[in-house]
Amino acid sequence: MSPKIPSFKLGCLSVALLSAHVAYAAENDHTDTEVQSLSAIVISASKQGEKLEKLNGAASVVERYALDDAQVNDTVDLGRVFPDLQMSYSGSPLFPQVTIRGVTSAQDFYNPALTVYVDGVPQLPVAALQSLVDVERVELLKGPQGTLYGKSAQGGVLNIVTRQPDNDFQAQLKTGLSNRHGYQVQGSVSGPLVEDLLYGSVSLLKTQMPYWLESDVLGSKLARTQAEAGTFKLRLAPVGSPWEMGISGGRDCAKGAHDVYTPYDNIDDRTAYAWADLPEAYRDVYQRRCVNSLTGSGQYQWDDWQLNAIVNTQHLRIEREYPFAMQYSWQPEQWRQDVQELRLSTRPQQAGGIQSRSWDGVFGLYRQKVKQARQYKIDMVVPNYMPYLESNSKNETESLAAYGNMTWHVTPKLDLTGGLRLSRDSAKTNFGGHMGGVAVQGDRSTHQNTWLTHVAAGYQFSDAWRGYVNVAQGYKPAGYNLAPTSMADAEGFGRERSTSYEIGARYSTDDLRFSVAAYRVNSKDTQLYGDSQMGYQTLKNVGKTRSTGVEFNVEWDVSQSLTLAASGFINEAKFVKYVANTCTGCENNRVPFTPSHGLTLAAKGNVRVGNTNLRPQVAVRRTGSLYFDSANTLKQEGYTLLDASVAWNVSDNVELAAYIHNLTDRKYRTYGFSYGALGNFAQVAPGRVFGLTATWMY
Helix, strand or coil: CCCCCCCCCCCCCCCCCCCCCCCECCCCCCCCCCECCHHHCEEHHHCCCEEHHHCCCCEEEEEHHHHHHCCCCEHHHHHHCCCCEEEEECCCCCCEEEEECCEECCCCCCCCCEEEEECCEECCHHHCCCECCCEEEEEEEECCCHHHHCCCCCCEEEEEEECCCCCCCEEEEEEEEECCCEEEEEEEEEEEEECCCEEEEEEEEEEECCCCEEECCCEEEECCEEEEEEEEEEEECCCCCCEEEEEEEEEEEEEECCCCCEECCCCCCCECCCCCCCCHHHCCCEEEEEEEEEEEEEEEEECCEEEEEEEEEEEEEEEEEEEECCEEEECCEEEEEEEEEEEEEECCCCCCCCCCCCEEEEEEEEEEEEEEEEEEEEEECCCCCEEEEEEEEEEEEEEEEEEEEEEEECCCCEEEEEEEEEEEEEEEEEEEEEECCEEEEEEEEEEEEEEEEEEEEEEECCCCEEEEEEEEEEEECCECCCCCCCHHHHCCECCEEEEEEEEEEEEECCCEEEEEEEEEEEEECCEEECCCCCCCCCEEECEEEEEEEEEEEEEEEEECCEEEEEEEEEEEEEEEEECCCCCCCCCCCECCCCCCEEEEEEEEECEEECCEEEEEEEEEEEECCEECCCCCCCEECCEEEEEEEEEEECCCCEEEEEEEECCCCCCCEEEEEECHHHCEEEEECCCCEEEEEEEEEC
C-alpha cells in the first residue's frame, strides 16, 4: 500500500517550533521538569484512550506547558507547535484557511479541511478560529478520520482537551503586553466544591492582538482582533463510583476591523486598500462573532467497558460590515448547532500494563443538526448610492450516523484494525432576493447515504520500533452554498469523497523519538468555489485532486537541559481532473494553499540557574511557495520566520517570559484573490510581535 512518491527539488521548506510530542512531567513543578517518553501519551481523540505509541496512524500531541512556552493563545497560533499544519485567516477570523497533507479548505470558506473539536464536541466552522481557554493539551490526528468523526474530517481532526476539575485546588493568573497595543489577561480557578464528590472550575480570558494594517481612508489599527472568553465546569464524580456526570459552558466573543486587504503586489507598507472617494458614512469596518456553548456529559464504567454520552448546543451570532472599492456590504448571520453522541468502548489499558484482551473497540451513534440564517446585502455607494445585491437565506443540515472501530490484537506484536461508518446526510436551502434587479431565489433539499471504511495494521518490531499501514476514507456531504448570490446556488453540489493510503513507522527511546510517514490522498468531486469574482461565486464540484507526500519528525534529548527537534514534509497536491468551466487549463495545476515542502528546526532548553530555572527556545520556520487560486496565477513565494523566547521560573509560583515572533519582520501573504478590473488583493500576515508575560500559579 506504499504510495509512489515523486521526486522533488528541495526548493521550499517550512520550519516550526518544537514538535507536539514534548511534554513536561511535573504539572505543578515547572523548575525540574523532564521530558516524558511517548509511552505516557494517550490520544483521547481515538475515542477509546489509545496510546500514541500503539496508534496505527499519524498523530501529534502538545501539552499545556509547550503551548504556553510558544505563546499559543488561539487556534490560529497552533502552526507554531504543529509544523505540518497551516492555519490562517482568509481576510477574516470567521473563515480559516486550513491545510494539512495537501488537503485544504482552499476557497470553501464554510467547510475547513480539518474539523476542530473541544472535549469531543465539534465546533461550528465559523468558530474554528477561537481562543484557547484552560487547555490541558491539543491533539492532531492526521489523515481522514471519517469512520470515527464523519463529515469534514478529510485532512484530520484537531481535538482540544481542557482541564477537568478534581480534588486538587489550582489557580492561575497570566498577564502580558506586546507591541502595537497588544495585551492578554487570563485567569482560572479549579478545585473541589464538595471534597471527593463535586468539583468546579471557572476560567476567563481577554486578549487584544497587535494591529498590522492602516489606511488614510479607513483609519488605523486595522486587522486587529479583541477577544473575550470564559468557561465554567461542574463535575459530579463520587470517589470510588463507576459513574460521573458533568456540565460545562462557555462564551467566546471576538471583534475587530477585518475584511481589509492590501494591493497584492504592494504589501510592504501594510496599507489597506480603500476607495479614496468613499463617503464618510461607509468607512466603518466592523466584525463581531459571539458563540455560546453548553455541554452535558456522562460516563459509566464496568469491567472492561465504558459508556459515554455527550449532548451539546451552540448558538452563534455574527455582525459583519465593511467597504470594498465602491461597495459597502452587510452580512449578519445566526447559527445553531445541536449534537448528541452515545459511545460504548472498551476501557483503556493502564499505562505500562500487559494487554489482557484479544480485541478493543468503540461503537457509537451520532446526530448533528445545524441551522444557519444569513442576510447578504451589497450597496454601490460611489459615485452614487444604489442597492445592488440583497439576499436572505436559511440553510439546514443534519447528519445521522452509526459507527464502529475494532482492533484485534492478533499477537503481542501484531494489531489489525477495521472501522465502518454509515451516515445519512440531508441539506436544504431557501433563499430569495435580487442582484442588479434580477431575481435570486431557490428552495431545494437533498439527502444521501454514505459508507466509509477504515483498515489498518501495526507491527511492533522491537520495544523501540513500530510500523503500520493505514487506509482511511473521508467525505464532505452534498449541500448548498451558504452565501447564495445567484440562481445557480439552488443547484447545489454533490458529495466529495477522499481515500488515503499511508505507511509509517515510529521509533521511541528515553532520549530519541522519530516518526516517518508516506501518504497519498485521492479526492473526487472536490468542492470548491470557482475563480469568478469574489463575493459572487458558486460552490460546485470541480473534479479530482491527488496529494502525495512524505513527512518526518525527530526529537533528541541531548541532555536534561537541551532538546533538539526537526520536522519536515514534501508534498505534491494537484488537480488530476478539472471539469468545472470556471478555470480553463487547470488540470495538473497545484491545489491552492498547499505548500510543496517543509522543514522544522527547533531547540529548547531547560537550564538550572541557582534556585531558578530558564527555558530558552528558538525556532526557524520556513514555509514553501504556494498558490491562492486554482489557475495558479497568484503565488506566494517561500518565506522564513524566526521565533525566540525565554521563560524564567522566579519561584515555584511565579514565571516571567519574553518572546519575539517573526524576528526579521518578514512580510508575506496568507490569502489572495482577484477582483476583476480592480486587480489582485491580499491579506498580509502580522509582522514582528514581541512581548512580556507574567504568570502566577498556585
